[in-house]
Amino acid sequence: MASKIGEIILDCADPEAAAAFWCAALEYRVTARDETGVAIAGPAGAPTLLLIVSTDPKAAKTPIHFDLWPTDRDQAEEVERLVGLGAQPVDIGQRDVHWVVLRAPSGHEFCVMPRQPA
Incomplete structure (x- = not known):
């Protein structure tokens, strides 16, 4: 197992x-x-x-992060909801990608994906 x-x-x-x-x-x-x-x-x-x-102070990009998959709304609506909860958009050098990077109030970065995987 x-x-x-x-x-x-x-x-x-x-x-x-x-x-x-x-x-x-x-x-x-x-x-x-x-x-x-x-x-x-x-x-x-x-x-x-x-x-x-x-x-311990956070000194760099979080080396492990969550990818969140919206379950009942589209990506933009989920990003808006999470920002309303206190997350902030952040540029960590991701360039032109299909996910949105946010930072939780605790400082941890995470991504919001456009849809849930099959």
């Missing part, structure tokens, strides 16, 4: 604020919290996000 991703860990200065953004963006919910951070989870089978306290 192969492994599966159980948790994805994101270092952030403010786990509560990061959890609020990602819960709203992904329709996740808080499942646990303590002094080290906040765990959020989505539907069964989706990996848990563990947002942990880190005071």
Whole structure:
């Protein structure tokens, strides 16, 4: 049997604020919290996000990121919704591509794709 991703860990200065953004963006919910951070989870089978306290400054582009696939609206509408939640458009040198790069309030970059894969 192969492994599966159980948790994805994101270092952030403010786990509560990061959890609020990602819960709203992904329709996740808080499942646990303590002094080290906040765990959020989505539907069964989706990996848990563990947002942990880190005071290390972010110095460069995030080396791993999420690609979000809108499920019930088009890409432009989803980008607008995520910007309304606090994300910001960012240019990381992506040039002319079919995805939109945003930065979450926690500083993590992510992409919004034009459609869900088949």
